[in-house]
Structures are given as C-alpha cells and as structure tokens.
Amino acid sequence: SALAMATPEKTADKNPTSIGWDTHKPVSVIPDSLVREGDGPDGNYPMRAKFEAMCREAQKKITAQIAEIDGEATFQEDCWTRANGGGGMSRVLANGKVFEKAGVNLSVVYGSMPQEALQAATERGVDRAKGMAPGERVPFFACGLSSVMHPRNPHCPTMHFNYRYFETDGGVWWFGGGTDITPCYIDEEDMAHFHGTYKRVCDNHDEKFYPEFKAWADRYFVISHRNETRGLGGIFFDDLNDRDPDKIFAFSTEALNSVVDAYGPIIERHKNDEYTEQEKIWQQIRRGRYVEFNLVYDRGTIFGLKTGGRIESILMSLPQTTRFEYDHKPEEGSREWDFLQACKHAREWV
C-alpha cells in the first residue's frame, strides 16, 4: 500500500448499496425452480420463471459441451437456496486436462434497493419511483447465468459470459449481458471467428446491436489504472428495455446458446498447441491482470463480495494460477507487445 499515507482512512471508500438479502443455505438437490411461487408462468411476473428456465437449460448444455472438450474432468455441482426465495447453482470444473478452471453459475436473487439506486440504474426507474414514499426501498428480482473458463494452454483464450434479467416489483425491468474473450496472443482467425459469431447473433435481432455492444465491451472491460483492456472484447450490454421483452429474451437466449459455437472451436484448434515456458509465464502475467480487473473494477464481483453472496461462486472467476511481476514490459515488436497494443487501442475483428 504505497500510497496509504495519502488516504484519509475513514473516507477512502464507501459501503456499496445494501440490497439486504439473506444468507444462502447449501442444499443437496436444487428445487425445480428458484423463483417464488407467485412469480411462475401464470403469475404476475412470467419473465422471471421463463428466464430462469432458459438459464438452467443453457447451464446444462454448456457444461456438457465443455466437459466433452476437456475430455477428462467433470463439473462439481453446488446448490443453495435463500429463505426469502431465490438461490443458485454453481458448476465448476477444476484441474481438467484442457481447463485449469471453468465455472458456470446460476443465480436467482430477491432483494431490495434504495430508490436512488433504481433511478440511477434506468431512466424508467424515475417514473416508477415517483409514487413511492421517501426512503421506501424497491423490492427486485434478478436472475443470471455467468461463467469464466481458464484453459491451461497459453494459446487457448479465457472466456467470460454473463446474461441476466432484472425486474422490480413495480414492473421496471431490463436485460443485460455479454460474452468476451481474453487471449494473451493475437490470433486473427480466432478473433474473426469469435467476434464474427456474435456479429451474426446480433444481426439476427438488430443490426445496431453488434457495433454498439462491441464498443460497450471495449469500454467496460478496461483495467483503468493500466489504461488497457483485459482482453480482446466481445459484446456487452445493460439496461436493455427499449422493445418488447420477448424480443430481448430471444436475443439473450441466442447469445447465451452461442457461447460454445463462438468459443469451442478456438479451444479445439489450440488445446494441443506446443508452447514455451516464456509463453506460459506471459499467460500467467495476463491472468494477474485478469485478477486486477475482477477484484478492482468488476462491479458484480465487488458488489457480491460486500453484500454476502456465495463467495466461492463469485470468485470462481479468478484463474487458478497467476503471476504478478514487478514492472514487466514486453520487448517492443514482440508478440506480447503486439497483444498489449491491441489492449490499448481497440481493434475491429470482423
């Protein structure tokens, strides 16, 4: 903490918005649905159960496909529920042949938040909160599927995705999500495949989506203190509520179900590539940067850590092994240097 002396200890950071949820309870078998009974398909909030079912289906499919690519390890399943509704299921593969660590987490949350948080989160929230008493908290529901996969081979990129649906009891709702890729070397063909897959998915729903969500990913996945992205982007969106929810649901569903199409072939292509010790060290250094992003900037991670989420599920995103070297600078013109340039100046891949 080189600069601790410049920090008035008591004011340096603020507590995050309290969403006041209860702690989780491990269960051996997950209920058929984590959504409260009244929120089911025949209830007031049909999208809640619909989105959860879609996520659970995708979790099953994706983990089966990834286990097949790995060929050796299997996913360990951990389930939990919460007293006031909601819960989750983590599926984590560790010490595989291809993957050092790969996790896919389902999470369903019932909580409440201050009106100001809602107002800041979405423009429509302002209207919704107008009729409420000052200080009154807004109950909300959130469901999402998120994942990070860290392969062993330095020529196999890390991949992250997160698709989520958010809805207040007042009926304000939005979708968010994205899939992004973090190699440690540039492979033009890989990037054209990954970004190309998501461009096609986006184009099936709205031709404005890919350029907008690609640029959003380039802005979001930035390690600000280093002025570089953590990887080579993908798509990212949030607060999406500008059309029929069923249309956004269809887009989210296709994006989520395209993860393995976008990522799998890249892993198959490189999982047996030879590599040098230097390449492995570079991968480890880049994984250190991944940790810096996740623990310092990723709002979901920080929020989860400070508000009582299931720690092991939140932190499954951290790579199994990392390296933090003092003042590491790749030689100008090297492949490592090329990669860093692409992290400092976002490029188009399709």
Next chain:
Amino acid sequence: SALAMATPEKTADKNPTSIGWDTHKPVSVIPDSLVREGDGPDGNYPMRAKFEAMCREAQKKITAQIAEIDGEATFQEDCWTRANGGGGMSRVLANGKVFEKAGVNLSVVYGSMPQEALQAATERGVDRAKGMAPGERVPFFACGLSSVMHPRNPHCPTMHFNYRYFETDGGVWWFGGGTDITPCYIDEEDMAHFHGTYKRVCDNHDEKFYPEFKAWADRYFVISHRNETRGLGGIFFDDLNDRDPDKIFAFSTEALNSVVDAYGPIIERHKNDEYTEQEKIWQQIRRGRYVEFNLVYDRGTIFGLKTGGRIESILMSLPQTTRFEYDHKPEEGSREWDFLQACKHAREWV
C-alpha cells in the same frame, strides 16, 4: 461476476476522493529531498523534511539488510518526481534466492482534498476547516515508507510495513503506520518473537500502544468477505496526533527501524527449511487471499490505483505467484486448518 445481474451498473461504486495530483516523471537520480524548498527544516513545516529523511535512511538500511539475507539478488531502484513537488523511490528485489519479491517504496505526495474528507479523517480537521469557504479544497502533504516482502519458502512468512506522516497546509497533522506478518502456518516461537519485538518497541513509548495497536491490526487486516484476517497481525495505528509530534516521530522511527529485528531472524531460521509440494500449494492459496485483501480492501492500494499513483510501485505488494482454488477447505485438525482458526479468532502471541 456471478452477481453482476444484481448490480445497477451505474451506481455500484463511487469514484474515490480526488486528490488532484499530477502524474509522475521517471528520473535517473533522485533529488536530495523530495520535499518542497519552503518545507525544509528552516521552513514552516519542519516535520515534512525530517520525516522524509528518516524514511530514506530506513529504506537504505532495510534494503541492505534484506539483500544480505537473500544473499543473491539485489534491489532495482526506480525514482520519480512530480511537477508540483514530491515524488518517490521504489526499491524492488525480484527472483531472489530467499525472496520471490521484496519491495520498499518511498513516496512523497503534495495534493489537495475536499474539506469533508479532512473532517472525516481527523477530529481536529473539523476546526481547521471551519474558516474555509464551502467547496474550498485543503492542500496537504504526505510522506511514507511502505513495504511488502514475499519469501519463497512456505515456512517463511510474508511481512508488510507502512509508516507515514500526513499534514495539511492549515497545520492539521497525524501519523499512521504499522508492521504485520502473514505466515501460512503457525509457529508460536516466530510469532512470540515478532509480536514481542513490537511490544517492546511500543512499551518504550507508551504502555497502551501495543494492546491498542495490536487490536487495531486485527481489525484492519481482515478479508471481510471471508471473515478471516490475511495473517497473524502485528501493530497498526492511524490519526495519531494526541501528543508532541516529536514523541510520535520517535515512536515511528523506532518502529520502522525495528522491522528487520522483528522479521529477519524468522527468515534466517526458516529460509532453508524443507517443504512439501502440498505446503507450497497452501502458501500459494494464502497468497491468493493476500491479493484479495490488497485489491479489495487495502484503502491505500485502491486509492492509489484510482488516482494516478505509480502503478508498479503500488502493486509491488502483490505476490509474484498465487493460486485461487475453488472451494478449498483444509482438513479439520490439519496444520492448515489450525492456521485458519487463528485467522478467524485473533490470538495473543506475547
């Protein structure tokens, strides 16, 4: 980011207090003093130059002693200055025989902060800010020496210290600092030596210091989301301004110059200990926890990252290699489990 869906993206975290400093400029030779000319021993703020000189002396001495314990690697020196005064010097030893990474950073900062930050930071600040116009920022000076040392051998603990002096141009001042130790196994003799050394140092100045500052360290170095400390404590204090500054200066000086007395013998005793692969893995897991603390909770680190400090100096505190394992739980009754118990329930060591 398992819980990203529960986070209103735009409100999850706040920007830290801006202290509005200028960026640093590398220099090959460090000036004799980084303190502004008017702040010298004959100027208005004699403690500024006095504290800096003391830190620089200690930096030289400590790095010489640590290099001798390592026996192979030497410290790399990086110096920088800032246009409006201040600057720093990092001394980092990497890839040593005994130490994987060891750094000692000198930092001198001139900045300004909002009155509210000052008022929150120290009670006397309230009075000082009373005569100021609303919104007027408070210029301040800060100087500190900080360090983290990560040995290779899992039986050699990591050690951290940070001693600092803080003063506004209005004359509000305080001292802060501490030294703490992070082994990954309990060695009662080591802990009695480390804590015993600092108890003697404290007792030389005020018999209330050790019990108070030991308890403060146990409260401060907590990985809150895991409800465990990062290590086995030491001393920590802040906002100390309740007596003649020369008396606190004398205490800070002795505490800083006792770092190697407290830590060196432990390293000498264990640097050639044999260890198993399992012990090395456990060390790596505990180093992952060290990263979690530093990037999520250490206010100096976060503040530095978000306000334009010299990144490589701030992050020299991160261990060179780490491990993040999913849901790792030591076997009940094992030495790893014993260690965790001590992290969950603070113990007395002297």
